[in-house]
Amino acid sequence: MLSNLPIELLSNIVAYLPNAQTIHHLSRTCHALNAYVQKEGWKVFCRSNFPSIYLDADTDWQGAAQALTAASRNWDRRAFLARYLEPSGSVTDVTTWKPIPKWRRPRGQTMGYRPVLDSYEESTGPSWSARREVLAWSAGASLVVRVKQMGPEIADFFDRSSPMERDFYYDDRGHMISWFTYAPPGSQQGRDDITALRVLKPHQKDPQDGPADKFIIGTASGNLSVLNIDLSGHTRKVTTTKFETNGRQIRSADTSSSTSPLLSAVLDDADITLYRIPSGNDTSTVSAITDIPKLGSGFTGRVWTTSFLSNTRLAVSLGPSLAPLRIYEVGCDGIAQDPLRKFGLKDGIYDDKVEEATPTPRNTSSSTVYPIIPLPPSSQASRAVGELFFSGGFDGIVRLHDMRSPQNYVSTYADPAEDAAIFSLISLGRERIVAGNSRNCLIKVFDLRMAGGRIYHYLNATASQSETIASPAPKHPPTVDWNLFMNPRNLTSSHNTTWLNRWTRRTLESPVYSLSTPSFASPSLFAGVENNVVQLDFVSMLDRHPDPVFNPQLQHGRRIPRYGPLDAGRIWNPRGQVLEFAIERWGFIRGNSRGGMSGG
Known part of the structure; x- marks a missing residue:
């Protein structure tokens, strides 16, 4: 037995x-x-x-199985719901801690704001759906924060609420939504726009902070600071800690993942600075640990971003240059002045003496790298954290780099029809990466796994449910990459007249400036485009067993019928905010590949 x-x-x-x-x-x-x-x-x-999803030992594992299998199925089917995000209902200005009747977009500039995104989520109860999600983005000189609370307890509050309270405090899924905005005193649109934003994750919070969240913001006017904001509203206080920048413009910033995080920032066009993030509510000005000015006397390009590959390695993207990707060691004394490794973007091995003999502006091999992201620590393809990482280039190609290989890159991911620059990148576990295009409001989804490297696939479950199977489902279906044009086709409908303004029309051809997801287990993906933030929830309207976070049974009797017609609009789009997008599927292109990734 x-x-x-x-x-x-x-x-x-x-x-x-x-x-x-x-x-x-x-x-x-x-x-x-x-x-x-x-x-x-x-x-x-x-x-x-699903080996790439790290979950605590006390997780609701049955709920996790339902959520992870649903998310995997919906990513494969390209099933999602998309909507624009804008503060409404319960909106609080944390500068005065007073409610805002109506939030207004930044004005006074010839183009819309360029949002920088960051987010996280944390568990708040024994149920899988009991969680708290924090999403922050920059809107010109203002910081916008959305706090979403989910779970059975929130569903009970929703059921006992009046229709007016439901429209004001909850979204159409019955989740409690609270909005917060913050603008530094005396800030002006255009001059003090937020250009860098990071939110410290729950494991990085200091016990002295209590329930407060820490937001690191950098502005075009040279202000780099940490904001301690208690979003629960118990203390109604904002504490600011400033970093010493000498008035240099903040281009980008990144934080390490350790419990005592470091902050790297790009100041002006080529200065890289490292700081220690203070704990508690220390308001004294923080000086830099180390500073690399201009990346040496021979550098003539521009530094775009920095990214912590691990707690001891920092990647720097720059260009135009023959070596637009450089890796630096980070130690107790700061950043090493000389790079540990330089990477070019052409085939073969980068050689300083040979490649840099010709001036960069005249050499056709010079290029630019924008975003850099490390492969998740759960990947079995590397021996140590930070050895494998991706970069997005000006030529529209996503490259996989390996610190152990002498080659400039070991694999490439490209769209055969669209070669615009890659402005943003994000990894979704070790299975997929999503790239944000520099035009056409386009994101590209690449599957990192080989045809035989897929551990779980929904077709296996479908085959087991069939009584008679004429032809068995493929054990390892072929990998297909796809594009998503975030150009809504239904903005002229009566439900979406709010979005018809001159900024939204510019959004249709906008670059995708930033991407974020609260966690690898989250079904949500956020994209920052000009003057807007788009939320993509990977859930199927026809799924009878959706992620518990979206389960309609939690919402005052709205259930998916087992038989008979399905009123998808009433269940999934009661407020008429869902956008209609166009998707393009295409075969993948791989160059200089040494193997694929395996995962869930």
């Missing part, structure tokens, strides 16, 4: 089961196996099929 086997053997068996439905059927065979599945079975399934 299975129920008599030791837990270790049962776990080995469960690790090979193809889908969550099989685990569910196993739990219904007897009380002993039901107890095993609830305690260990779902955990084994999640960790075996």
Whole structure:
């Protein structure tokens, strides 16, 4: 009998089961196996099929299995709901802690603001859907923050609320929404625009901060500071800690992932500065640990971004240059003055003596790199954190670099029809990367896995549910990359007349300036385009078992019918805010590839 086997053997068996439905059927065979599945079975399934998603030991594993399988299925099917985000309902100006009747976009400039995004989420209860999500973005000289609270307890409050309260405090999924805005005293649009933004994650918060969140903002006027804001409103206080910049413009900033994080910032066009982020509410000015001015006397380009590959390595993107990607060691004394490694963008091995013999402006091999992101630590393709990372270039190609290889890059990801520059990058676990284009309001989704490297696929579950199968579902379906044009086709409808303004028309051809996701387990992706932020929720309107976060059963009796017609608009789009986008599928292009990634 299975129920008599030791837990270790049962776990080995469960690790090979193809889908969550099989685990569910196993739990219904007897009380002993039901107890095993609830305690260990779902955990084994999640960790075996989705190894790139790190979850705590006390996670609701059954809810996690439902959420992760739904998200994987919807990414493969390209099933999502998209909408523009704008503060409405409960909006508070944290400068005065007074409510704002109506939030207004920044005005007085010839173009819309360029949002910089960051976000995170944290668990707030035993249920998978009980979580708190914080999203922050820059709107000109102002900081906009959205706090979303979800879970069964919030659903109970929603059910007891009046229709007016539901429209004011909740979104159309029944999640409690609170908006906050902050503009530094005396700031002016255009002069003090926020150009860099980072939000410290929950594990990086100091116990002295209490419930306060820390936001690091850098402005075009040279102000770099940490804001301590208690978004719960208990203290109604904003504490500011400034970093010493000598009035130099802030181009970009990044923080390390350690519990005592470091801050790297690009000042003016070529100065790289490193700071220690103070703990608690220390308001004294923070001096730089180290400063690399102009990247040496021979550098004539511009530094675009810095990115921590690990706590001890910092990647710098620049250009135009023959070596637009450089890696620096970070130690107790700051950043090493000389790079540990330089990468070019052409095939072969970069050689300082050969490549830099010709002046950069005249050499056709010079190029520019914009975003850099490391491969997640869960990847088994590297021996240590920070050895593998991606870069997005001016030529529209995403490259995978390996610190262990002498080659400039080991793999490339490109769109055969669109070669515009890559302005933003984000990894979704070790399975996918999403690239933001410099034109056409376009994002590109690349699947990093080879055809045989997929651990979980929804077609396996579909095949097991069929009574008769004429042709079995493919075990490893071919990889297909795809594009998403965030150009709404339904802005002329009566529900969306609010968005018809001159800024939205400019948005249609906007670059995708930034991308963010709260966590690898989150079904949401945020994209910053000109004067707007787009939220993409990967959930299917036809899914009878969606992510518990979106489960309509939590919302005053709105249920997906088991049989009969489905009123998708009433369930998924009651406020008429969902946008209609166009998608393009195409075969992948891989160059100089040494293998694929495996994952969930």
